[in-house]
Amino acid sequence: MSFNQSEFFDLGYLDYLSYKDTFIHRLDPRAKFIVTLVFIFMVISFPKHEISGLIPFLIFPVILVALADIPIKIILKKLIVVSPFALMVGIFNPMLDRKILISLFGIGISGGWISYLSIIIKFILTISSALILIATTSFPGICMAMENLGMPNIFILQLMFIYRYIFILGEEVVRTNNARELRSFGKKGYEILTAGNILGSLLLRTIDRSERIYQAMCARGFNGKINLFKKSRFLLKDFLYIILLSGFFIFLRLFPLSQFIGKMFI
Amino acid sequence: MSHHIIKAENIHFSYPDGTKAINGISFEIHHGESVGIIGPNGAGKSTLILQLNGFLLPTSGSFNIGGTPVTQKTKTEIRRHVGLVFQNPDDQLFMPTVFDDVAFGPLNLGLSPEAVEIKVEESLRIVGCLELKSRPSHHLSLGQKRAVSIATILAMEPDILVMDEPSSFLDNHSRREIINLLRKFHHTKIIVSHDLDLIMDVCERCIILNDGRVQADGTTKDMLLNKTLLEKNKLELPLSLQNK
Amino acid sequence: MHMADALLSPTVGLSFWAGTIATISYCARKLKNEFNDKIIPLMGVMGAFIFAGQMINFTIPATGSSGHIGGGLLLTIVLGPWAAFISIASVLFIQALFFADGGLLALGCNIWNLGIYPCFIAYPLVYKLITGSNNSNKKIMIGSILGVILGLEMGAFSVVLETVFSGITELPFLTFTSIMLPIHLLIAVVEGIVTGTIVIYVKNIQPDLFYSDNKSNNTLLNLKKVLVAMSVLALITGGMLSWFASTHPDGLEWSMGKISGREELPPKEDIFHKTLSKLQEKTAFLPDYGFKKPEMAEPEKAESEKEAWPAVSGGTSIAGILGGILTLGITILIGSVIKFFRKRSLTNTY
Numbered sequence: 001m002s003f004n005q006s007e008f009f010d011l012g013y014l015d016y017l018s019y020k021d022t023f024i025h026r027l028d029p030r031a032k033f034i035v036t037l038v039f040i041f042m043v044i045s046f047p048k049h050e051i052s053g054l055i056p057f058l059i060f061p062v063i064l065v066a067l068a069d070i071p072i073k074i075i076l077k078k079l080i081v082v083s084p085f086a087l088m089v090g091i092f093n094p095m096l097d098r099k100i101l102i103s104l105f106g107i108g109i110s111g112g113w114i115s116y117l118s119i120i121i122k123f124i125l126t127i128s129s130a131l132i133l134i135a136t137t138s139f140p141g142i143c144m145a146m147e148n149l150g151m152p153n154i155f156i157l158q159l160m161f162i163y164r165y166i167f168i169l170g171e172e173v174v175r176t177n178n179a180r181e182l183r184s185f186g187k188k189g190y191e192i193l194t195a196g197n198i199l200g201s202l203l204l205r206t207i208d209r210s211e212r213i214y215q216a217m218c219a220r221g222f223n224g225k226i227n228l229f230k231k232s233r234f235l236l237k238d239f240l241y242i243i244l245l246s247g248f249f250i251f252l253r254l255f256p257l258s259q260f261i262g263k264m265f266i
Numbered sequence: 267m268s269h270h271i272i273k274a275e276n277i278h279f280s281y282p283d284g285t286k287a288i289n290g291i292s293f294e295i296h297h298g299e300s301v302g303i304i305g306p307n308g309a310g311k312s313t314l315i316l317q318l319n320g321f322l323l324p325t326s327g328s329f330n331i332g333g334t335p336v337t338q339k340t341k342t343e344i345r346r347h348v349g350l351v352f353q354n355p356d357d358q359l360f361m362p363t364v365f366d367d368v369a370f371g372p373l374n375l376g377l378s379p380e381a382v383e384i385k386v387e388e389s390l391r392i393v394g395c396l397e398l399k400s401r402p403s404h405h406l407s408l409g410q411k412r413a414v415s416i417a418t419i420l421a422m423e424p425d426i427l428v429m430d431e432p433s434s435f436l437d438n439h440s441r442r443e444i445i446n447l448l449r450k451f452h453h454t455k456i457i458v459s460h461d462l463d464l465i466m467d468v469c470e471r472c473i474i475l476n477d478g479r480v481q482a483d484g485t486t487k488d489m490l491l492n493k494t495l496l497e498k499n500k501l502e503l504p505l506s507l508q509n510k
Numbered sequence: 511m512h513m514a515d516a517l518l519s520p521t522v523g524l525s526f527w528a529g530t531i532a533t534i535s536y537c538a539r540k541l542k543n544e545f546n547d548k549i550i551p552l553m554g555v556m557g558a559f560i561f562a563g564q565m566i567n568f569t570i571p572a573t574g575s576s577g578h579i580g581g582g583l584l585l586t587i588v589l590g591p592w593a594a595f596i597s598i599a600s601v602l603f604i605q606a607l608f609f610a611d612g613g614l615l616a617l618g619c620n621i622w623n624l625g626i627y628p629c630f631i632a633y634p635l636v637y638k639l640i641t642g643s644n645n646s647n648k649k650i651m652i653g654s655i656l657g658v659i660l661g662l663e664m665g666a667f668s669v670v671l672e673t674v675f676s677g678i679t680e681l682p683f684l685t686f687t688s689i690m691l692p693i694h695l696l697i698a699v700v701e702g703i704v705t706g707t708i709v710i711y712v713k714n715i716q717p718d719l720f721y722s723d724n725k726s727n728n729t730l731l732n733l734k735k736v737l738v739a740m741s742v743l744a745l746i747t748g749g750m751l752s753w754f755a756s757t758h759p760d761g762l763e764w765s766m767g768k769i770s771g772r773e774e775l776p777p778k779e780d781i782f783h784k785t786l787s788k789l790q791e792k793t794a795f796l797p798d799y800g801f802k803k804p805e806m807a808e809p810e811k812a813e814s815e816k817e818a819w820p821a822v823s824g825g826t827s828i829a830g831i832l833g834g835i836l837t838l839g840i841t842i843l844i845g846s847v848i849k850f851f852r853k854r855s856l857t858n859t860y
Contacts, residue, residue: 008565011608019402040615045520048678055834059841066848078610086514089679089686096680112680119516119678126515126613134607140362140402142607151531152538154550158600160362161554162561166604167404168356169555169562177565192700195568196707199579203588203712206559207719210552212357215321217551219350220422221374223342224547229369229382262833360551 008170010078017070017135024068029141030148031238035245036133042249043125048115049101052258054122057249061128068136075131079124090119139163147228157226169206176202270297270332270347270425270454272318277327279313279478287313289478290327300455302465302486305475306500311458314475315428318456319350332425346375349424353431355411359403364395364414367403371422389421390414393447409440416447426454433461462504466490474499512620513669515613519676526672527618533626534599537592549593556585557597561604570700582628583637583657584705590721591629598625619672623665632661647710654709655702662698666690 018025024032043057065072097112134142140160147156176198180190190198214222272295279288288310295301303311316322317329320341329336336344352358361367368386377385390396393413398406406414412432419427432448433441441464448455448468459465465472465486472486476499482489489495490504502508515523541549560581567578581601586594599621605611612620640653670686673679712719 007609014608015402016405019405037614040515040613041520044515044518044523044615052834055837056841058838059844062841062845063848066845066852069852082512082610082612085512086516089514089517089673089681092681092685093679096682115678115680123514123516126615127610130607130614131610138363138402139604139607140366143362152535154538154541155534155596155600157550158554158557158596159603160366161360161551162557162600162604164360164362164403165555165558166561169558170565173562173565190566190568192568192703193707195566196704197711198566199563199704200708200711202563203559203708204715206555207552207588207716209357210548210555212352212354213360213551213555214548215316215319215350216352216358216360217370218321219319219345219352220371220418221342221345222370222547223374226370226550227373229366229373229379256833258833258837260833261836265832265836360554 007081008174010074011170012167013074014131014135015139017074018138020069020136022068022136024064024136027136027241028234028238029137029145030234031241032133032137033142033145033149034242036129038246039129039249040126042253043122045253046118046122048118049111051114051118051121052262053252053256054118054125056252056257057125060245060249061125061132064132064136068132070132070135074135075128078131079127082127083123086119086123090116093119144228144230148230153226153228156228165209169202172202172205271295271330272332272426272454272456273330275328275330277314277317277324277329279310279317279322279325287478288317288324291475291478291480292327293473293480293483295454295456297454298452299471300469301457302469302472303456303458303475304460304462304465304472304501305481309475309499310478311475312430315350315430315456315458318426318428319348320344346422347424348426348428349419349422351415351419351427351429351432353434355408355415358415358418359411361403363400363402364390364398364406365400367414368418368421371418375422385421389417392420392450393417394443407440408435409437409443412436412440412444413447416444424453426456427451428456428458430458431460432457433459433464462490462501463506466504466506474501476500512612513616513623513672515615517673517676517678518616518619519678520615522672522676523615523618526622527615530599530618530621530625534596534621537595540592541596545593549589553589553593553597556589557601560585560597560601568700568704570696579704579708580624580658580662580701582624582661583632583654583702584708586629586633587637587654587705587709587720591633593721594633595625595629598629619668623668623672627664627668628657628661631664632657636660645713647713650709650713651703651706654706655699658702658705659695659698662694662701663691666694 039057039060043054046053061075064070065075093116094110094112097110097115099111100108101111101114102109137145140163143156143159143163146159147153272293274291274293277288277291278286280286291310291314303314305311313322317324317336318331320336320338323336323338331344332347334340334344359367361370365386368389369382372382372385387396387399390399393416395410395413395417398410398414403411403414412435416429416432429448432444436444441461445464445467448457455469457465457469469486472482472484472489473480474482474489474495481499482495491507493503496503560579563581564578582594582598585597588594589597602611602617602621602624606614606617606620637653637657640656641649667687667690670683670690673681673686674683709720
C-alpha cells in the first residue's frame with residue numbers, strides 16, 4: 001500500500017472529475033464496471049508475446065478520455081507513478097529470454113523484448129481503464145454497482161465510510177505535515193518514534209470520532225443494518241453499452257485487427 | 267402531535283472514571299418552547315444533551331420525555347421524538363452523498379422508497395439545500411454541511427430538536443442563515459451554545475449551567491442582560507449588548 | 511509491493527479473486543452474527559485512518575529512504591481478524607481504483623497477500639501468542655515486529671508465486687524470491703517498530719481499546735477455527751492453482767486459441783508442420799508457448815524450426831507491426847477528433 005500527500009490531492013482531483021456530467025458519466029455504474037472488467041480480462045488473456053493484438057484495445061481508453069472530458073495528463077501521471085513494479089519485474093524478460101523471435105529488416109528482436117513490450121502495453125491498458133472508470137463514475141455509484149452485483153453489505157458500507165472519511169482524516173494529516181515542515185528545516189520524514197506517536201494520537205482521535213459517528217447513526221434510528229437507497233435506473237443505453245463494448249472486445253480478442261489492417265497495405 | 271414535556275428530576279451523573287459531570291439538575295420544558303442552555307466549558311452541557319437521547323443514562327434521578335422515562339429499553343423510541351444535531355457536521359454526515367445521508371433516517375424508519383425520496387426532498391427544501399441533493403458531503407461548505415445536518419434530523423420528523431453548538435465553525439453569513447432557519451421551526455428546541463447572540467435571537471428562555479448544576483433559569487432577556495450573573499458563571503454579555 | 515494486472519494470467523487472477531471473495535463473505539457473516547454494530551463505523555474510519563496514516567513518512571535509519579505504515583497488523587490489533595480483513599479489502603479496493611495500484615484483476619491477489627497473512631496468520635500465531643493476556647510494552651514491541659515480518663514476508667512470497675504461476679515474466683523463482691524477501695525484511699522491521707510504538711502509545715492512554723477475543727470465546731478455540739478455515743482455503747486455492755498450472759495454457763486462452771486458430775499453427779497446414787507441432791507438444795513444458803520458445807525443443811528440431819518460423823509467419827508479423835502502428839495512429843486520431851469537437855461544442859454553448 002502506498003499513499004502520500006500528492007496522491008491525496010490526486011485522489012481529490014479524480015473524485016472531482018467523477019462528478020462531471022457527460023454521456024459517459026451518465027451511464028449506469030454497473031454498465032461501466034462490467035465493461036471495464038470484460039476489457040481487463042480480454043487484455044490479460046493474451047499470451048505473453050502478443051503485441052499487435054493488444055494495440056487495437058487502446059481505442060477504448062482513448063475514446064473514453066475524449067468523450068468523458070478527462071484531462072489526459074492525470075491518467076499519464078498516475079501511470080508513471082505506479083509503473084515501477086511491473087517495469088522492474090518485467091525488465092528481466094529481455095535479459096533472460098534472448099531467443100530471436102522475429103527479424104525485422106535484418107535486425108533480430110528477442111522474445112524477451114517482445115514480451116516486455118507486451119507487459120508494458122498490458123500495464124497501460126489495464127491501469128488506464130481502471131483510472132478512467134473512477135474518473136467517470138462517482139464512487140458512491142461504484143459502491144451501488146458492487147452492492148447490486150452481490151458483494152456483502154458490510155463491505156459496501158466500509159467502502160462508503162472510508163470514502164467519506166479519507167478526505168477529513170487526510171486533511172488532518174496534511175495540517176500535521178505542514179506544521180512539521182515549518183519547524184523541521186528541510187529534514188525529510190519523521191523520526192520513527194515521532195511517527196509512531198503522531199499516528200497513535202491520530203488513531204485515538206479516529207476512534208473517538210467513530211464513537212461520535214455511532215451516536216449520530218443511532219440518533220437516526222440505526223439498528224445494526226444500514227439500508228441503502230437503491231436508485232436503479234438501468235436503461236436501454238446502459239444495456240447496449242455493455243453488449244456493444246463487450247462484443248467489440250471479444251471481437252478484438254479473437255480477430256487480429258492489426259494484422260488485417262497491415263495486410264491491406266502490403 | 268402530542269404535547270411533549272421534557273422533565274428532568276434531580277439528575278446526577280458521573281463517568282465510569284469517577285468524574286462527576288452533573289450534580290442534581292431539575293427543569294421542565296414545555297411544548298413549543300425554545301430553550302438555550304449556556305455555561306462555561308465543563309459545565310455539563312454536552313453530558314446533559316447526550317442523556318436527552320439515551321446515549322448516557324443518569325446515575326440517579328430521571329428524565330421523562332412526553333410521559334416516557336428515558337431508559338435502556340425506551341431509548342430507541344425516545345430517539346424518534348428527540349432529534350439530536352451534533353456539534354461537528356463531519357460526524358453527523360457519515361454517508362457519501364447528501365441524499366444518502368438525509369435518506370438514512372427515513373430508511374431506518376421503514377419508509378417506502380417513494381416516501382423516502384419525498385421526505386428527503388422536503389427536508390432539503392426546508393433548509394434551502396435541495397440543489398445539493400446528489401453532491402458528495404465532502405464537497406460542501408461548512409455552512410452547507412450544517413444545514414444538511416439539520417435536514418437529516420428534520421427528515422426523522424422529531425417533535426423536539428436538540429442542537430449542540432449550531433453556529434460553531436461558521437462565518438457570519440452562514441451563521442445568520444442558520445439563525446434564520448432555526449427561528450422558522452416550530453418544534454420544541456433545546457440549543458446548547460457559547461454563542462450568546464444566537465441564543466438571544468432564537469430562544470426566549472435560557473438555563474445557565476455551571477459545575478453540573480442549574481445556576482439560573484428564566485427569560486433570555488433577563489439573564490443575558492445580568493452582567494453579574496454572567497460573570498459569576500464565566501460568561502460575558504452578548505457582543506451585541508457590550509457597547510450599549 | 512502490489513501485484514499488477516500486467517504480470518498476471520487470468521486464471522491466477524481469478525482463483526485469487528475467488529479465495530478473496532470467499533473470505534470476505536465469511537468475515538461478513540461472522541461480523542453480522544457475532545459483533546456489536548458499533549464496529550461498523552469503527553471499521554470504516556479505521557480504513558480511512560490507514561490511508562491518512564500512510565501520508566506520514568518516516569525516515570528509515572541508515573538507508574536515507576523513507577517508509578510508511580502498511581497497517582495490516584495494526585488494523586487487526588484494533589479490530590480483530592474478521593473486521594480487519596474486510597477493512598483491508600476495502601482500503602485496497604479504493605487504492606486499486608483511485609491510485610491504480612495494481613489494477614482490478616490483481617486486486618484479488620493483493621487483498622489476499624496483504625490481508626490473509628496479517629489477519630489470520632501473523633496476528634493469532636505470532637502477535638497474540640507473544641503478547642498473551644499480560645501485554646507488557648516489551649512483548650507488544652516484539653510481537654509487532656515479528657508479526658509484521660511474518661505477514662509481509664508471506665505476502666511478498668505470495669507475490670513471487672503469483673508471478674511465477676502466471677508465467678508472464680521470465681524471472682526465475684529463486685532469483686525473484688531472493689530479491690523480494692530481503693527487501694521486505696527491511697521494510698517489515700521498520701514497520702514493525704512503528705506499529706509497536708503506536709500500539710504502546712494507545713495502550714498507555716486507553717488500555718481497553720484493542721480487540722480481544724477472550725471476552726466471549728476461548729482464544730485457543732478461535733485459533734483452531736482460524737487454522738481450519740485457513741487450511742481449507744489454502745487447499746481449495748492450491749488445488750485450483752495446481753490444476754491450472756498442469757493444464758497450462760489456461761482454459762480461456764486455450765479455447766480462445768482454438769476458436770481463432772491464432773494460437774495454433776498458421777493456417778497453411780502440411781504434414782511437416784503437423785509433425786513439428788506434435789513433437790513440440792511432447793517436448794515443450796508449456797505447449798502453448800512452445801512454438802515461440804524453440805530452445806525447449808531438441809537442437810535439430812529447433813534449427814529446422816528457425817528456418818520455418820520466419821518463412822511461415824514473417825509476413826504476418828510485419829503485417830502485425832505495420833497494422834499495429836496504423837491502428838495506434840487511427841486511435842489517436844479518433845481521440846483528438848472527439849476532443850476537438852467536444853471543445854468546439856462547449857465553446858459554442860457558453
